[in-house]
Amino acid sequence: MSLDRLRASRAFALLPLLLLAGMVALGLFIEAARYRTLLWETKIPLALLLLLAFLRKRAPGEG
Amino acid sequence: MHLFIELLTLIFFLGFVAHAVAMRGRAGAGFFAAMLLLGFLRENLVILRDILYGFSPLHLLLGRAPLIASIIWGYSIYAAVVWAEAVSGERFGSRRPSGRFLGLAALFMIALACFYEPFLKLIDMARWQEGTRSTLDVPWITWIGYPTMAVLFLPLWGWAMGMDSRAKRLAALLIPLPFLAFGHALALQALKSALGW
Numbered sequence: 715m716s717l718d719r720l721r722a723s724r725a726f727a728l729l730p731l732l733l734l735a736g737m738v739a740l741g742l743f744i745e746a747a748r749y750r751t752l753l754w755e756t757k758i759p760l761a762l763l764l765l766l767a768f769l770r771k772r773a774p775g776e777g
Numbered sequence: 778m779h780l781f782i783e784l785l786t787l788i789f790f791l792g793f794v795a796h797a798v799a800m801r802g803r804a805g806a807g808f809f810a811a812m813l814l815l816g817f818l819r820e821n822l823v824i825l826r827d828i829l830y831g832f833s834p835l836h837l838l839l840g841r842a843p844l845i846a847s848i849i850w851g852y853s854i855y856a857a858v859v860w861a862e863a864v865s866g867e868r869f870g871s872r873r874p875s876g877r878f879l880g881l882a883a884l885f886m887i888a889l890a891c892f893y894e895p896f897l898k899l900i901d902m903a904r905w906q907e908g909t910r911s912t913l914d915v916p917w918i919t920w921i922g923y924p925t926m927a928v929l930f931l932p933l934w935g936w937a938m939g940m941d942s943r944a945k946r947l948a949a950l951l952i953p954l955p956f957l958a959f960g961h962a963l964a965l966q967a968l969k970s971a972l973g974w
Contacts, residue, residue: 759888
């Protein structure tokens with residue numbers, strides 16, 4: 715895949731947010747497995763914002 | 778556990794840099810270089826002046842401050858830019874971002890503070906000053922500190938990148954950057970003390 719096609723890909727554009735979502739999941743795993751707790755409430759704002767970005771449709775003409 | 782988190786954050790940071798370079802070319806690399814300098818200056822001041830918070834002894838350092846503290850700003854603000862672009866449709870680049878874009882980036886930074894801070898406390902990585910007021914282990918002052926860093930840096934970057942020569946761009950960025958780094962930490966401590974937070 716050429717760099718131009720990669721840049722045009724929405725999935726690639728959102729890759730940092732996917733990584734961040736992975737980090738949230740890993741945080742939850744560490745909390746549960748190592749510390750026997752879940753700080754889930756504090757992850758709700760970030761989870762909702764990430765979800766918003768993933769669900770938002772690309773506007774017409776948007777690169 | 779600390780070394781694992783430090784290495785993981787470094788790997789994610791390098792991944793973000795690669796993404797920025799792929800998407801934005803040299804401007805992406807420059808963005809992270811500027812943010813790294815900003816983080817390095819700010820976090821070393823926090824350590825040397827013993828303000829706001831401290832850290833457990835960590836493995837990877839940049840100057841006197843933990844590497845993770847210096848790189849997390851670039852990592853977080855770039856994530857906020859990517860999110861604000863996705864939600865607003867506005868492309869961040871060589872002009873000042875709109876107020877709406879900055880508001881969205883600020884919102885995302887607050888959400889990141891809610892994610893990072895309780896986790897860092899749980900694993901005993903960061904230690905805020907004794908008596909710091911917080912809710913669900915999120916210090917109140919972070920709801921100001923995180924978004925203001927993005928709201929101050931992003932217009933500076935956009936303004937500097939709008940200059941018509943490389944020398945002007947460098948000067949427009951590098952001269953205010955230390956003032957922003959030191960001013961942000963010192964002003965935040967002053968505000969925290971004044972509000973009793």
